[in-house]
Amino acid sequence: MDWLLANGWVLWLILFLGLAAVETLTLDLFFIMLSVGALAALAATFAGAGLVLQIVIFAVVSLLMILLVRPVAVRHLQRGPADQLNNIDRLVGAAALALEPVTAHSGTVKIGGDTWTARSADGAPLPAGTRLSVTRIDGATAVVEPVDRPAPPVPDA
Structure with missing residues (x-):
C-alpha cells in the first residue's frame, strides 16, 4: 500500500493509457475526455498533490472536458470537409x-x-x-x- 501512495503516478499513467486505448475502439470521444482527466491527475501527482486532490482534479477535468470540449469536437467531426457533401x-x-x-x-x-x-x-x-x-x-x-x-x-x- 505504501508503494501505491509513493508511486501513484503509475496508476494514473495506466488509467490514462487504458482509457486512450478504449477510445481507439469506441471512437465516440468520451473515453479520451476521461483520459485527459487522468493525465491532469498524473500532472497533479508530479506537482505533489495528495490522493484526494488528484481524484478531485481527475473528476473536475474529466467533467469539464465532457461538457465543454466533447460537444464542439463531435460537431466538428460530424460536419466534415466542405467539399465532402452527402x-x-x-x-x-x-x-x-x-x-x-x-x-x-x-x-x-x-x-x-x-x-x-x-x-x-x-x-x-x-x-x-x-x-x-x-x-x-x-x-x-x-x-x-x-x-x-x-x-x-x-x-x-
Missing part, C-alpha cells in the same frame, strides 16, 4: 425534369436518373416537361423551381 446535399442545385405536373402539394420529377416526388418551391404549378432546379430536399420530396433561362445575347450594332 447525397442529399449533392442534389441541391441539380437539374430536374418534371415527369408530371408539379404543384405546391404533388408532382414527380426525374433527377439524374431517379424519380422523386416533388413540389413547387413557390407553389406555382409547373407543367410536365419543364426543366427544373432542385432548391432543397424535404424528406423524400424534392422542392423545385423552374430553371431561369438566360436572356439571349444582344448583337453589337
